Every structure is written in C-alpha cells, then in structure tokens.
Amino acid sequence: MTQLNERREIVLEVSGLSVSYDRPILRDVNITIRDVVGRGQVVALLAPSGTGKTQLFNCIAGLQQPSSGLVRILAGKELVPVQAGMVGVVPQNSLLFEDRTVYANLMTAALLKGGSRKEARTRILELLELFGMNDAALQYPQQISGGQRQRASIIQQMLCNSRFLLMDEPFASLDLLKKIEVYHQIEKIALRDELNTIIVTTHDIESAVTIADTVLLLGHDHDAGGNIVPGARIQKEFDLIECGLAWHPEVATLPMFFDKVNEIKAWFPRL
Amino acid sequence: MLWLAALWVVGFGMFWQANPVRVMPTLTEVGGAILPLWRAGVGNAILVSMWTLLEAILISSALSLGLSYLYVLAVFRFPLISATKLRFLGFTGLITLFYLATKDGHILKVAVLTFAITVFLLTDMLKVVREIPQERYNLARTLGMNRLRVVWEVVVRGTLSTAIESIRANAAIGWMMLTMVEGLSRSDGGVGVLLLNLNRSRMLENVFAVQLMILFMGVGQDYLIGIIKDVVCPYARLGKAKI
Numbered sequence: 001m002t003q004l005n006e007r008r009e010i011v012l013e014v015s016g017l018s019v020s021y022d023r024p025i026l027r028d029v030n031i032t033i034r035d036v037v038g039r040g041q042v043v044a045l046l047a048p049s050g051t052g053k054t055q056l057f058n059c060i061a062g063l064q065q066p067s068s069g070l071v072r073i074l075a076g077k078e079l080v081p082v083q084a085g086m087v088g089v090v091p092q093n094s095l096l097f098e099d100r101t102v103y104a105n106l107m108t109a110a111l112l113k114g115g116s117r118k119e120a121r122t123r124i125l126e127l128l129e130l131f132g133m134n135d136a137a138l139q140y141p142q143q144i145s146g147g148q149r150q151r152a153s154i155i156q157q158m159l160c161n162s163r164f165l166l167m168d169e170p171f172a173s174l175d176l177l178k179k180i181e182v183y184h185q186i187e188k189i190a191l192r193d194e195l196n197t198i199i200v201t202t203h204d205i206e207s208a209v210t211i212a213d214t215v216l217l218l219g220h221d222h223d224a225g226g227n228i229v230p231g232a233r234i235q236k237e238f239d240l241i242e243c244g245l246a247w248h249p250e251v252a253t254l255p256m257f258f259d260k261v262n263e264i265k266a267w268f269p270r271l
Numbered sequence: 272m273l274w275l276a277a278l279w280v281v282g283f284g285m286f287w288q289a290n291p292v293r294v295m296p297t298l299t300e301v302g303g304a305i306l307p308l309w310r311a312g313v314g315n316a317i318l319v320s321m322w323t324l325l326e327a328i329l330i331s332s333a334l335s336l337g338l339s340y341l342y343v344l345a346v347f348r349f350p351l352i353s354a355t356k357l358r359f360l361g362f363t364g365l366i367t368l369f370y371l372a373t374k375d376g377h378i379l380k381v382a383v384l385t386f387a388i389t390v391f392l393l394t395d396m397l398k399v400v401r402e403i404p405q406e407r408y409n410l411a412r413t414l415g416m417n418r419l420r421v422v423w424e425v426v427v428r429g430t431l432s433t434a435i436e437s438i439r440a441n442a443a444i445g446w447m448m449l450t451m452v453e454g455l456s457r458s459d460g461g462v463g464v465l466l467l468n469l470n471r472s473r474m475l476e477n478v479f480a481v482q483l484m485i486l487f488m489g490v491g492q493d494y495l496i497g498i499i500k501d502v503v504c505p506y507a508r509l510g511k512a513k514i
Contacts, residue, residue: 063409085415095410099428099506108424112415142509160414 007034007241011197012164013079017059017069018231025052026059027231029069029218033197036213040196042186042247044208046264047218048271051232053201054168056218060199061087061166073164074195087164088157092172094149096141102152103128103137109159120159127155130188147178151185158189165189165198171207179204183211187247205264210252213241215264219271236267296476304480313465313481317488320453320461323377324445327384332438335389339396340426351397358390366455376456383452384445391444395437399430432500432507439496446489 014031018024033043047053058064060071062082072079073086096105103124110120128134131151136144144152150170157165170182190196202208208215215238221229238260245251245260288298296304338354341347366383373379403425411421453463462481469477501508 058409061409061413063412084409084412087413089409089413091406091409093406095406097410097424097429099431099504109414140506140509142506157413 006037008037009035009074010079011035011074011195012060012199013070013072014056014060015070015072017056017066017071019052019055019059019064020067020231024231025055026066027229027233029056029233031216031234033199033214035074035195036241038194040190040193040198041213042190042211043197043199043214043216044212045199045201045216045218046203046205046208046268047201047232048203048268051218051220051271053218057089057166057168057201061089063089086161087166088161090150090153090157090165090167090170092169094146094153096149096152096156098141101138101140102133102144102148105141105152106137106156106159109156113160123159124155127158131155131185147181150182154185154189163193163195163197165196167198167200169202170200171202171204179207183207183247186211190247205261205268206252209240209245209257209261209264211247213246214239217264217267217271222270232271235271238264296479300476301479301483304474304476305484308477308480313462313484316460316462316465317484319459320449320463321488323380323453323459323461324384324442324449326381327388327445328438328442330381331385331388331392331441332434334385335392335396336434338393339400340422342397342400343422343426351393355390355394355397357386358394362451370455376458379456380452380459380461383455384448387448387452388441388444392437392441395441396430396434399433399437400426403429432504435496435500435504436507439493439500442492442496443489446485446492449485 010032012031012033014029017026017029019026033041035041045053045056055064059066060082062071062084071082073082075086096102097108100108106124106127107117107120110124111117113120128137131154133148133151133155136148136152141149141152154165154167167186170186171179174182186198186200189198200208200211216234217236217238218232219235220232221235223229240246240260243256243260245254245257251257284298290297338347338351342351362383365386369379369382369386373382407425407429408421411425416424449461450463450466453459453461454467457464457467462485466478466481469481
C-alpha cells in the first residue's frame with residue numbers, strides 16, 4: 001500500500017547530459033525525479049552563478065539540445081524525450097506578450113493547448129481566481145506589478161503545460177512577505193495535481209529548503225590540486241521528505257530546518 | 272506643455288521676423304505669399320505629391336517589413352544586411368536604371384521614393400528584429416507554438432508598434448526627397464515641381480511659403496501615423512514617462 005509522501009514512478013529523468021561550447025559547461029548531469037504520493041512536488045536546483053544553470057534549465061525545458069545525453073519526462077504512462085512546449089517555463093522576468101492583455105495572453109496559451117474557447121475561458125477564470133488575479137485580467141502586462149506578472153506567467157504556463165513547471169529565480173530581489181506569497185503560489189500549483197512537478201532554480205538556500213522536497217546542488221568537481229574541473233554536474237542531492245522537511249506552513253520554524261540550511265551553506269563554497 | 276510649445280513657436284516667429292541678417296524673406300513676407308499661392312493651385316500640387324508619397328510609403332513599408340521578417344531565416348541574412356548598405360549609394364547613375372525600368376513618370380517617382388525609404392526603413396527594422404531577445408522566442412516555444420506561429424507572434428505582432436514608429440520616422444525622408452524626385456518627371460506636377468520653378472525664378476518668399484506648407488504636411492503625417500499607432504497598438508502608450 002502506498003503512503004503519503006512516498007516516492008513512486010519516475011516523472012523526469014536527466015541522463016548523462018552534457019553541454020559544451022568551446023569548453024564543457026555541463027558534464028554528465030544525472031537527475032531522477034520520482035512522483036510523490038498524495039501531492040505534487042517541488043525540486044530546488046541550487047547553483048552558484050556561472051555553473052551552467054541556464055543551459056540545464058533550457059535542456060530540461062526542451063529549448064536547447066544538449067551536446068550529449070537525454071531528458072525524458074512522463075507523458076501518459078511512459079517517459080518520452082522532452083520537447084519545447086512539454087515543460088512550462090517561468091523566466092526570472094516573467095515574460096508575457098506585451099501586445100495583449102493578461103486575459104488575452106492566457107487565452108492564447110489555453111487555445112494552443114486545444115479545446116474550445118468556452119472551455120479555455122472556464123479554465124482561465126478558475127486559475128485567475130485561484131491566483132487572485134481577477135482584477136488584473138484586463139490590464140496589459142506593462143500595467144501590472146512584478147508579482148502579478150509572475151502569477152500571470154505561471155497561469156499562462158499552467159494552461160499549456162499541465163505537469164512540469166520550471167521557475168527561474170522566483171525569489172530574486174523579493175522581501176520576506178513577497179517570498180511567502182511566492183511560496184504559497186508554488187504550493188497551490190503543487191497541490192493541484194499529484195503529478196505536478198515544479199523545478200525552481202535559486203541562490204536562496206532558505207527559500208529552497210522551505211519550499212522544496214528535494215534540493216539539488218549543481219557545481220564543479222575539483223582535481224587533486226584544488227583546481228576546478230570544467231563542466232558542472234549534480235554534486236549532492238538532499239531528500240527533504242526523508243529528513244522530515246517536506247513543505248508545510250511551519251517548516252521554517254523546525255530546528256532541523258536550520259541544520260539543513262547550514263549543511264547546504266557549508267556545501268556551497270565547494271561548488 | 273502646449274503653452275510651452277506655443278511660446279517656442281511664437282519666440283521663433285519673432286526671431287525670424289526681427290532677424291537683422293537678411294538672408295531669407297521675413298515671416299510676414301512668407302506668410303503673405305501663402306494665400307496667392309493657394310489661389311494659384313498649390314493645394315492641387317500638394318495633393319499630387321501626397322498621393323505619390325503615400326504610394327511610396329505603403330509599398331516601402333510592406334517591402335521593408337516583409338523583408339526584415341525574413342531575417343529569422345539564416346539564408347536571407349547576408350542579402351538583407353547587404354541591402355541596407357544601399358543607403359550609401361548616390362542617385363547618379365542609379366536614376367538611369369529607374370528610367371529604363373519604369374514605364375511612366377509617376378511610376379518612376381514612386382519607384383525612386385520607395386527605394387530611398389526602403390533602404391532606411393529596412394535598416395531600422397532589421398535592427399528591431401535582430402534585437403528581439405531569445406527569451407521571447409523561448410516563451411512562444413514553451414507554449415507549444417510551431418515555427419510559423421512563433422514568427423507571427425514574436426516577430427510580426429511583437430514588433431508592430433516599433434515598426435509603425437520606424438515607418439513614421441522614415442516616411443519623412445520622402446518629403447525631403449520630393450523636390451529631387453519630382454524634378455525627374457515634371458509632367459505630373461506636384462509640390463516639388465512647383466518649388467523648382469519658384470526657386471529658378473528666385474521667388475524666395477514663395478519658396479519658403481511652400482516649404483512651410485510641406486513642413487505642416489510632414490507634421491500632420493507624423494501625427495496621423497502616431498494616431499494609427501495608438502489605435503493599432505494601444506499598449507505602446509503604456510508605461511511611457513510623463514515629464
């Protein structure tokens with residue numbers, strides 16, 4: 001019998017992924033994300049600047065072909081190679097089409113997914129309500145705040161890509177209250193479907209431990225002389241569910257929360 | 272702000288009128304020439320020129336925008352960039368080609384104006400298309416758009432307001448070239464022909480009166496394209512700084 005928070009089938013798999021230009025950027029990156037029973041999950045990817053986080057992000061989203069290796073995601077009952085349009089992406093600057101209102105942006109996305117305009121409208125209104133965006137629906141992206149743009153961008157991607165969402169630096173330059181707002185948004189997405197998987201890239205260790213079920217550290221190996229070996233890869237994986245740090249509103253008050261934050265902080269200089 | 276603009280116009284008018292260096296007719300002399308010119312049919316000449324210009328602007332806009340969108344295909348990049356360099360060419364010699372290639376005077380004028388506007392407008396538009404951030408294409412791709420739809424949404428729709436602004440800026444070149452172009456074939460008439468005739472007879476107050484009318488026409492054209500932009504792209508007005 002399956003239990004809540006138990007990990008099951010693979011929903012996303014990165015195997016032997018390498019990206020090189022004139023030098024290796026990513027080298028043999030392997031990530032396996034399994035479905036968590038009872039709810040969606042959040043995976044945080046922590047990496048110092050310049051480690052190839054964007055390339056990994058683009059490869060997972062199907063926007064970039066790796067030099068070698070494969071990204072596969074669960075589609076139906078089997079893992080298939082990822083293609084652009086299968087994984088939602090919310091970039092740091094929360095891009096929207098500037099030439100149309102928020103509602104029209106969402107309608108464009110919903111119609112691309114298929115179905116009638118009426119069905120699309122129902123889904124859009126439901127998500128606008130869920131994210132408290134009703135008031136901004138008829139505004140142009142230039143007229144809404146950064147937080148509202150981010151929410152609109154999340155909804156847009158959710159309308160098109162039901163299961164996987166990549167969020168690039170969603171906590172960057174946010175004060176504590178705004179961060180909590182974003183935690184709740186991520187939680188809302190995770191709670192909508194057991195198969196929902198949100199991958200968040202961030203530098204913010206505390207936010208990562210607060211919101212994530214798994215934390216991945218991307219960084220470089222060092223040779224015997226302490227020199228950086230070109231090409232970053234996953235250096236460490238923290239299963240926060242196993243540590244009793246699966247997300248809940250009071251997770252950040254637990255003593256082991258701070259232990260985990262400190263443990264990850266200690267890892268950071270080595271990346 | 273309107274009062275400040277009015278103040279500048281009045282100030283300039285006063286300076287023009289009172290300028291002790293008499294190299295050009297005074298404002299009153301120029302102003303006094305407008306009514307007789309109007310009665311002599313300058314309105315018709317303006318209409319002829321406007322029609323010629325409108326044709327050239329429409330053709331060059333369609334041509335430049337269409338060509339600039341082709342920039343997304345790598346195979347067209349070199350010829351497109353090369354085409355923008357044609358703006359350095361003088362018209363001597365080139366005009367002969369246009370003479371040989373066109374059937375009548377009107378087509379010749381439209382063709383020369385179209386060429387002149389196109390090379391500048393294409394330069395502007397290529398810059399716009401080249402500078403579209405990769406993220407915009409990525410957004411369209413993550414939504415599952417096919418290549419054609421990506422080009423439509425990101426390149427065509429996404430740059431429309433900038434395209435109209437570029438048309439607005441480069442359409443002015445047409446008015447600047449009008450005298451030269453209309454001088455190539457005088458049978459159609461037009462404000463350029465009128466200017467050449469007046470200039471030959473050294474009727475400077477009339478010349479400047481016509482120039483003043485052209486200036487107003489140009490400002491009107493600018494304003495009209497601005498209104499079209501506001502109607503077609505209402506979002507382009509948002510977020511502009513109000514000083």
